Amino acid sequence: MAIRRPGRVAVLAVVLLTASACAQATSGTPRPDAAASDEILVKAGYKAFREHFENLGDEHAKVYNFLNYGDTELKTEHESYKYGDPPITVLERHRPPTDDRSAVLHPPNDPYDYVRLDQQHANLARTPWVATPTLYRDGFETCFLLTAWLACHLDNAIAQTRATAQDKPRERARRTGDGVEVTTGAQLGLMIDEGFIGIPADEEADVSAQMRDQLVPVTIKLDADMKFTGFEIRGKVDDGKSEPLELQIGYEVVGEATPHDFPDKPAASETTTISDPAKAEKFWDAFNSSPATG
Template identity: 30%
Template sequence: MMTRTQRRGRLAALAGALAVTITAAGCSSASPGLALADQQAVTAYMAAQFDGAFKKLDQELIKPRDEKSTVFWHGRFNERKTDKEIDVFRYQAADKAKPEPPAIFTKSRTSKDMKDNLDQYHPSGSEWDYLLLGERFRSLATTPWVRFPTFTPKDGFNVCLLTGVQTVCAMQDAMKATQKSSPAGLVKEYRQQADGTAELLTGVTLKSFVDARVLSFPEDFKKQMTPPMLESFLRTTVTMDPQGQLKKIEINGIVDKGGPKIEIQVGYEILGKATAKDFPPEPSPLDRTDLPDLNARKDFFNRLAAL
């Protein structure tokens, strides 16, 4: 029989293993030579590690950040597909005692052939946003840039309204909805690497993914999704650095259960720290077209969406 000291030592060794899998239904059968009580203790410990790290995601998204990141989408519905990528630069002087209102610069594109890049810039504390039009959109203005009332107010800033970051928040909503519903077969796995990097491996159901609008599906597409398809899991990976800060979230998978074939790959990855040098100067009046109010802004974006 193990002594209490031996039991604690064995538990610590197991908890430090590279990966332990926890399913929503409970612990798996004990490994050969491992007492059931130890297996249950390890399972409970690692489940707590997963849940604790998962809860930190909310704090990670809303705190001031100086970062370069990229958001990417790949979606395929039978023969229809979409690919898009957005580079996001966000600077708030986060290391200061009182961070500044965010400066935000995003670069959005689908492919070189489409020539549909849109670069949007919000200077810190400004009442204006600036949009640099790709070749596809040049008919909307006589200047390279368009200026309009900001989407990013100085007070009441909501990070989940930022281009690109909207997708990260939607991914998190899909994860929360799946965790809350706790469907049969849901996996929660916590992995810790030797350097302290942690990975959370789980899944989101296609239903949660669609409801959270991580990707927007037309209504006629959604009507073709069968119940078995909506119950299918998409593999979800969250990577956090040794300090517990978010590094990457990715959702991917193929759903093919008696209906249309759907391929999904969506991810958000932090590439480094943004500095003031990553942002352009404010465009001069000679290089911009001004949209003076919210109605003009709405009309412009309606025309842009129609192209």
């Protein structure tokens, strides 16, 4: 089930962290049922993950993405800020090792999104900013903000793996010095189908069925109060025949966004406006592809 706004999802059952599960009563001190206690923490952790994005507040978050597969090596980092209701959002992107950053600004209720071009894509327009019709024309949707989009599609992949995979993920929880970590997983093939594993389209057919069926570990991180703080997808998938695939994708809640985190809306003299949908789509294809040249 995809993460959606609160009005479009069923209310999840409340998990009481104060409840304890015990073995059948015997004389002496009752011993906790470790498996049942672990199950309670797993359910509570996954519930906290989903509710965080169903009710996404004013947030500053970071996402990092590393992929190594054959000739493809991808390193990308995104940083997002969301503030207010209706919200203002900005999404920054950079590709290490440089610190050259682009930004996508959406002012509240604005019909356009404003893209500040990085140096690698500066040839896409004669101005430093490009305006295109906003994704939020029907109102803000959490899953349209790219950092949260990752969480929405990860949720889909985990849910489908639980429902259909023959090899179910072993879900467990452990307490750390900072809180709790819940470990689950999802099939590589479902992650690819959900679109957040960045394998070039012409190489997807090279990923074997055996590799697609393998589980990639997912760790959901929570603080001592069981509040969501981030997740990590990390693993190496290898069938012994094809090129191995190594990936590491993470989400980190940095803190709360403030009005000072956002750039001003660019002046008309600094902005190239693309109102035609087909031309806007062409721009986005170029902006999201490999660094532009020429």
